[in-house]
Amino acid sequence: MEDKIIESIGYLLPAVVTGCIAYYMFNRFVNKTDGNTRATLMAKKNKEVLAIKLQAYERMLLFSDRMNPVKILVRIPPISESTQDYLQLLMSNIEQEFEHNLVQQMYVSTDAWTAVVGAKNAVLKKLKQVAETAINANALRETVLIDYSTSISPSETAIAILKNDVKKLLK
Numbered sequence: 001m002e003d004k005i006i007e008s009i010g011y012l013l014p015a016v017v018t019g020c021i022a023y024y025m026f027n028r029f030v031n032k033t034d035g036n037t038r039a040t041l042m043a044k045k046n047k048e049v050l051a052i053k054l055q056a057y058e059r060m061l062l063f064s065d066r067m068n069p070v071k072i073l074v075r076i077p078p079i080s081e082s083t084q085d086y087l088q089l090l091m092s093n094i095e096q097e098f099e100h101n102l103v104q105q106m107y108v109s110t111d112a113w114t115a116v117v118g119a120k121n122a123v124l125k126k127l128k129q130v131a132e133t134a135i136n137a138n139a140l141r142e143t144v145l146i147d148y149s150t151s152i153s154p155s156e157t158a159i160a161i162l163k164n165d166v167k168k169l170l171k
Contacts, residue, residue, distance in 0.1 A: 050169065052107055053107045053108070053169060054166065054169070055107075056104040056106075056107030056108050057107075057108055057112070057162055057165065057166050057169075059101050059104050060101060060104055060108055060112065060113075060116050060158075060162055061159055061162045061163070063097050063098065063101045063116065064116055064119060064155045064158040064159045064162065065155065065159065066097055067094050067097065067098075067119065067120060067123055067155050068123075068153050068155040068156065069123055069126065069127070069144050069145075069147075069148050069153055069155070070144075070145060070148050070149070070153065072090060072093065072094070073090075073141045073144055073145060076089060076090060076093060078137030078138060078140075078141065079137075080137065081136045081137055081138075082136070082137060083131050083134045083135070083136055083137055083139070083140050084131065085137070086131075086137035086140055086141075087127055087128065087131040087140065090127055091124055091127065091128075094120060094123065094124060098120055108162070108165065109165050111161060111165070112158075112161055112162050112165045115157065115158040115161040115162070116158045116162070118154065118158070119153075119154035119155045119157060119158035122154035123153070123154055123155060126144065126147070127140075127144065130143045130144050130147070
């Protein structure tokens, strides 16, 4: 009887060892495959997120360029001689474009968003200040164009910050 137990252990022991080795190898293969799948999914996700972020930066850059006082005054001529009518037209144009791009703040950095909002507010403030002393819409245009021909507009500063952020994203 003792011989039969020893003989059974002799057959059973290699089977148990082979089973343990097979389990270990299979488990390692599954974990490695799972890690590769995760890495592939993360790379794909990062690529998609980068594309969305770049698109948001493009839209913010376009908005900043379009609200540049020199460009907006050239692009939008006065509708009448009234300074207030022209001011309202310019302000509503800037506000509409801003509202259209409002959701982009989710994808751009806090510094970039702050720069864009600050530029928008500075441009609106400047237009209001000049409108207070301008005698008509054309005088408003001339004064703003002269002021910004000698200084950097806030929108150009925002554009520089946006470009800097994009360079960091692409590194």
